[in-house]
Amino acid sequence: MGEPVVELERRIAALRTALRMAALAGEKEQARALRAELRAAERAWDDLLAEDEAGAGAERPAGTAESPAGTGEGARVTERPGALMPLREQVHEALSLLTVPAAPRLLAAVHEAFFASSFPTARVTSLKRDEERSFRLAPYARPYYICAALAADRLAPSRGLLAVSTWPAERRMIGSLSPRVDFLVSAIRVADAIGRLPAGSLPADRLLRRFAANIPGVPVHSATVDLRMVVQAAQAELEVHQAADSRVRRAAARRVRELDDVQQLFGARFGEERVSG
């Protein structure tokens, strides 16, 4: 251990104090800058120690060139085996299994359960934006787009839900009963998908359990969840809601046809002029 390490340690201590003061004072910009400096200093310290341990000229294990502390989760995940598919295709796979609009968290869980790889939900929000941009530049150029589900009353994009552009418009409309209806439909799809699996999947079972716990008529404390019971119970409740829900969705689907192509897929925003065509 030599001078540089001691120097670094002093600098790290000073940065920590400064960072703490900035954080307490609510000085976000300053805190961000200090944090970045602190990370760099800690990385340097780490490297110095590693060098010291291994002796001069020792090899550094692959993968430590980029400090884990400095980057977000996303960078790592693309290096994981089996995650070679672009995000939009993974999301499409999951949505196609469910056949109804769904939130990123659920889609990630579905993908992990049935397609053996997950994706960080944080990246999904930018996906919708990217899809819209891509559509605007070259409408219908791709076979499908990951698009929005629209709130039935004002046809605004429903926050947090994703859908597929090739679905009938009705399916992408969200009335007040639609979240419940889609939840029950998802449960049935998941149960069916588990039935088709060649082998057991722990994440799939966990997913089904979460559905089962929220459908009346499915016993939850048993060791295994009965697929048939889930389907039956979900069907039973669906019968109560489906007619009313479909009415609302159909009505909204009729109105959405008056919007332009972009709005039909990605929703009308407040204050936007409705453009027919």
Added chain:
Amino acid sequence: MSGTEARLARVRGRALPRSHNARTIAALAANPGCARRAIMDAAGVDKQRIAAYTGYPAPFGQSRFALARGTAFEAQVKASGAAGLLTLLREHLDLPIPEAHYDDLNDVGGNTDLTVRYAATRQKLATAVTSAADAGTMFDHPLLRLEVGGRHAFLEPDLIAFQLRGRFHVVEIKSFAVIDGQADGDKVAQAAIQSAVYVLALRQALAGHGVAPETVADETILVCPKDFSSQPAATSVDVRKQLTVLRRQLSRIARIDDLLGQLPPGLTLDLDPDGAGVPQRKPAGLAAAIRAIDARYAPECLNTCEMCFLCRDEARGTTARLGRAAREELGGVEDVPAVLRLARGEHRPEEEGDLAEAAALLRSAAALRAEILGEAV
């Protein structure tokens, strides 16, 4: 901009206003006699920033772990049309199966203007009461408003549940655990007061639409993780007592105009940022301005208000700094040196009355300590 709003804006200075939330209202109601807090909150002053700038950074901080857990739990409960919550509500409110509607009141075509959202919330909820069918069951991201000190504060409860042709129940989602049916008393109490704030606000919001106050139940629902898992469980919380306390305390918070009237004219807490946004105000000057506004420090402030260290420092040498109980035990005498003079018999009040009684009490106590410890107090 009204006169009051203009004066409040001057107090705040150029900084962007921060809004009240249920927690700050609850804290304010717990200490209604504190003008400093009432004015700073009404003006939307960033108390954390001000406190740090004057050299008294608040001891508060939010651990990202706690934030993450809270956010994750709420997201879990509200996922898929609040499926997890619906299960709990069916149990708790005996909701019939058809009552499974989920409305996101945040969705006003993407418009996030507060007044628009507030109007939409009132309208949707009022319709729910009066409409015959399809009235809605769960209303997510409602926006409410409450009058505090003559000003309006916008509030966002977690969710409001509604029973067809029945009543509204405020639902609060918190991430502290309920273990064997019991939870941390302080946290439950805090959640109860916050829920009471929402009940009041909701009643106010609906009153304008001719909806009777009893339509908003004084029984709220608290959703917490059960035992050591992340499974949600619901508990009914009776907030009648909290409502009474709140109403009383809120009415005691003097109308802001009166408090503003007591301030030196032109008083401002502005940080005087230069062209690059760097504050130029002298911290000592800012502290002096703050001190021109009366405060009422109590140790409880240490848990609820970002100004606590500054006010505590100001309260040095007072019995208030030791706590309300201690001040009472010391006969209500406000000043520690005064307490000791009375205790030592250096000051003997002539007339009968509270002070003479306090003096006698303190002298006895001092004599006992001196006798036993072998040295004068």
Added chain:
Amino acid sequence: MSTLISLARAVAVERELAQPIRTVRHVHLADRPLVFIPLAMAGEANAPLAAMLGDDPASARLLTVAEPRDRDQRFAFAAELAGIVLGYIENSHAPQLIVPNPAGVTFTRLLGRSTRFRRTSGEWAVPAGVPLLGRWLTFFSERYEHPASSLMVAMTGALTEHWATGQSPVEDLSLGAVLGWVDPPSGMSGAQAAAAAEDPVVCPPAGPATDPTFDNEVLEPRMLAIRTAGLTGDGRAYDRARQAFDEALATQLTPVWAMMWRAVDLLRRVPEAGHVRQRWTDDLDAVAWHAGHIGEGGPPQARRDGAVAAARRLANMERIQEMVAVQRAFDDPLVMAEYRMTGAAFAGEVVHAEPDRVDGSGRRRVLRPRVTLVTSDDVSEQISASELTSPARPSQKARVVSLTAAGDQCRVTVELKGGMGRSLTPVPGSVPAVGERVCYAMVSDSYQNPPALPAPEDTPWTHGGPPPQYTPADDEAREDWS
């Protein structure tokens, strides 16, 4: 709280140093207590993050959990903890658990709750020792609620029981601040030391809550580093990351460890109160009983008491509380002073004594000495009509027979009964002599009978009926801990 204690606080403010409010120590201190400092992960229901513990100030054991949300890692932590705690209980003839503050007791109680129902075999097996640890932790936590017990101590409470700081009870929950007031480093006043202790960088919080800035700036990145190293399978990086994590937690725990042992020393220097030994013997009996109960295969403590058990426990606690309050008054003039303030006791110097006075009015002649004392305390009507006891002669009873004002003071004559031997001549020293300072109180430390409550099996239906027999259930072994 009382005027006496608040006055002591006022004096502390003036002198900038904590003031004694007790003359003797009312809590027992084991020769080798087990100091236990737990840290919990923010936002989780009692997820252990780290702990520092040991019964020797020179050797602290540090346990850490790299991923507190991982069930397996939590139980691994519990297993390691079990090794240390159970080993300590077995080897110590007088085990005592000391945590920094009441929140530490809550943590221990919840940790006991989340482990005592587990099983070491079967589908949801946990490592050996974990359920047993749970039962002992629950036992100690329950003893904390017991007014006469010193088996589990929260250090802030033990310190503030004996010293008044110049701050509020809210601030007294901070071990660093209390120690600052009581034992400031040289060159600093108590007030200054307490203020310094409020900076979490200088003085980390005593837990179980961690400093949020520490969480955000230090802990989170190190946990991420461990996770990443784990994912990439880089063993060297993982070890380094793990080491960095442990070191970070040590920076938060080591100062608290030092504070705890400093506090132990401070308390040890206060002489032990008279009745403490007797209460500690009862404590050790309870330990032996619990060990026996476990040994005989008895079930773990139920989640909740049945109605009768709860009522009985409450009534019991109240009686014991009374008894302990009187014991403390008898042991400590500063506690007795509280009774003197409220008129439940008076003290003064004996100015006249008739040690050989005999009362022949009844069938037999009996020894009834009288002594007269002068007191500045209030002697109320109520106390004049009651049977009184003196700490110096607990088996003797006294009654006020005359009372006259004498300026600021009172001349009180009491008649004494018992505690003087069998003959009509008092045993030397059994009657107060002129010039002696005596104290008479309207209390007694004798045992009172427990209230009559129905047997558990006769619990009335209004209180839920008889409690069900405890049978260990699968559910409990499988209960989520996530």
